[in-house]
Amino acid sequence: MRAIVYEQYGPPEVLELREIPKPTPDDNEVLIRIRANTVTSGDWRVRSLEVPRGFGMMSRLFFGIVKPRQPVLGTELAGEVEQVGKLVNRFKTGDQVFAFCGAKMGCYAEYVCMPEDGMIQPKPVNLTFGEAAALSFGGTTMLNFYRRGKLQGGEKVLINGASGGVGTAAVQLAREFGAEVTGVCSSANVELVRSLGAHYVIDYTREDFTTNGRVYDVIVDTVGTAPFSRCKDSLRGDGRLLVVLGELKDLFQVPWVAMTSKKKIIAGPASERTEDLQLLAQLAAEGKFKPVVDRTYPFEQMVEAHRYVDTGRKRGNVIITLEHDA
Numbered sequence: 001m002r003a004i005v006y007e008q009y010g011p012p013e014v015l016e017l018r019e020i021p022k023p024t025p026d027d028n029e030v031l032i033r034i035r036a037n038t039v040t041s042g043d044w045r046v047r048s049l050e051v052p053r054g055f056g057m058m059s060r061l062f063f064g065i066v067k068p069r070q071p072v073l074g075t076e077l078a079g080e081v082e083q084v085g086k087l088v089n090r091f092k093t094g095d096q097v098f099a100f101c102g103a104k105m106g107c108y109a110e111y112v113c114m115p116e117d118g119m120i121q122p123k124p125v126n127l128t129f130g131e132a133a134a135l136s137f138g139g140t141t142m143l144n145f146y147r148r149g150k151l152q153g154g155e156k157v158l159i160n161g162a163s164g165g166v167g168t169a170a171v172q173l174a175r176e177f178g179a180e181v182t183g184v185c186s187s188a189n190v191e192l193v194r195s196l197g198a199h200y201v202i203d204y205t206r207e208d209f210t211t212n213g214r215v216y217d218v219i220v221d222t223v224g225t226a227p228f229s230r231c232k233d234s235l236r237g238d239g240r241l242l243v244v245l246g247e248l249k250d251l252f253q254v255p256w257v258a259m260t261s262k263k264k265i266i267a268g269p270a271s272e273r274t275e276d277l278q279l280l281a282q283l284a285a286e287g288k289f290k291p292v293v294d295r296t297y298p299f300e301q302m303v304e305a306h307r308y309v310d311t312g313r314k315r316g317n318v319i320i321t322l323e324h325d326a
């Protein structure tokens, strides 16, 4: 089968289209013919090893010290079940599904095998394969952070970086949970963020949310420009800062802030749960959550797609589509 493979960390050009063996499902696995996947900020980081300050050595230990341990990137996908193992009863051949491979990756390929009880769900019928492929990364990240941050209906939430892959999910999900949502983005993305349901939008090129005197119950930082030292006065007395992107020193601050104030910092990697994928699929089917699609590239143009994601300016999600031989 065709796959996009990389053998060294570096720029987009380290990615190469190659033939690798097609996997065969174990008894408890399904073989998925991938129709779409995405290029996320996570793929960019694991490809380039450009990680937030303090995480360099940890990332190499996790992903491979001198070269990538997993040569096929890609965390999320949508496609069709092509074959099922003999013990599988949740899925059958032909089922349309979406799935999240997370840190295990491996989605930049024509096929992948996953255990039937893994992070796979039926594809919502109202979404394209491309949209369904983009349900998981931002969605599971924000469900995890909102759960850890105990977001309640009626609370005021500010999302710094509201136009990215994680931010566009953060806006829609906070709105769905009944929060009052403020999105922070550049002028070019104000209309997009408003269209996702944000009650207020702050253009960061004109206004600094940390000095305008407004306070929030929850601040989500997906950009790394709102550490606790900068935004603590914008948090209410028992406010929570959800550090989706931050440096290692932000993690070290967590216990100190918890001991010295009622405010809290929630940081570190998000973990995913099957129930979260189910919830995202349900919200999508009800028209309450829809991944924002920025650009779509064919599989053969993966390098170009990565070049675009490397700019750090994508709006929502970048989709990759795969054509299979008849």
Ligand SMILES: NC(=O)c1ccc[n+]([C@@H]2O[C@H](COP(=O)([O-])OP(=O)(O)OC[C@H]3O[C@@H](n4cnc5c(N)ncnc54)[C@H](OP(=O)(O)O)[C@@H]3O)[C@@H](O)[C@H]2O)c1
Residues within 6 Å of the ligand: 040, 041, 042, 045, 137, 141, 160, 161, 162, 163, 164, 165, 166, 167, 184, 185, 186, 187, 188, 189, 204, 222, 223, 225, 243, 244, 245, 268, 269, 270, 271, 309, 312, 313, 314, 315, 316
């Ligand atoms: N902790 C975790 O488990 C976890 C999970 C997922 C992702 N992450 C991290 O979260 C970060 C965000 O991910 P993502 O997928 O959302 O990235 P992304 O889609 O690449 O973010 C791009 C967006 O960021 C916006 N942006 C850039 N500078 C900004 C600024 N100063 N203020 C406000 N917005 C700004 C850009 O809008 P403009 O062009 O308008 O500025 C663009 O729309 C990544 O660094 C990723 O590594 C962490």
